[in-house]
């Protein structure tokens with residue numbers, strides 16, 4: 001589901017999550033491992049308040065493994081526990097239950113000490129921006145395809161709990177939050193990782209930004225993929241060189257930048273340049 005976010009949508013999304021927060025003990029905040037900051041909702045801290053939270057770095061299979069470790073350290077230092085996941089295969093998913101129990105241990109111990117409740121399952125809600133993998137993770141945790149994808153206007157659904165393991169229950173619908181749009185760089189990172197619909201951004205602009213980052217951080221990958229010996233000074237010249245090598249030309253021999261950008265974007269999505277992370281903790 002990708003919708004355009006207007007203030008009314010945001011207010012509604014926030015209200016829905018705030019309602020769900022009343023039902024749960026812990027939040028699983030899902031982000032994209034390749035852009036762990038850019039893929040967070042801008043108001044997430046205010047929305048979640050003091051609710052215990054586990055940050056899930058999803059799509060870790062597509063991210064640079066070394067940087068994912070650095071990101072885990074970064075969040076730990078900020079007091080936010082995190083886990084790296086591949087929701088498609090389930091790698092890392094088995095650690096979620098124990099991590100969630102640990103987060104609510106104190107609360108549950110207090111409840112037990114007061115004799116208020118019998119020990120019960122930890123209740124959790126997955127939240128995240130569109131396309132970050134919420135439904136995939138719910139399906140994976142549920143063990144069968146029961147998560148609802150997309151909006152169904154006019155259908156009011158009762159909240160349902162999915163039993164995940166012995167001591168964890170998950171709300172069957174995730175909390176969908178809007179992405180950040182206030183900053184061009186963030187927008188480009190969201191675009192290159194597929195969090196923004198392709199009709200909503202300019203491919204050439206996104207690829208120019210991406211090439212300039214890759215030239216600095218992953219020059220060997222670019223060199224190998226596009227057989228580049230010497231990097232030109234200007235990124236636009238690099239872009240043109242790749243376009244030329246790949247035969248993206250219009251009549252008269254000019255470079256067809258749109259076609260070249262599309263080709264590079266497809267290569268990135270298909271992991272032809274390997275596992276890449278587009279932001280580093282010190283930024």
Ligand SMILES: Nc1nc2c(ncn2[C@@H]2O[C@H](COP(=O)(O)OP(=O)(O)OP(=O)(O)O)[C@@H](O)[C@H]2O)c(=O)[nH]1
Nearest residue numbers: 001058059085086087088130131132133134135136
């Ligand atoms: N490689 C990889 N792809 C993933 C992973 N998790 C999800 N995906 C893919 O990412 C895309 C989006 O996944 P969804 O589960 O539909 O994302 P969502 O957050 O529910 O999306 P919305 O319904 O738009 O809010 C799909 O193509 C998934 O197969 C992962 O860990 N690794």
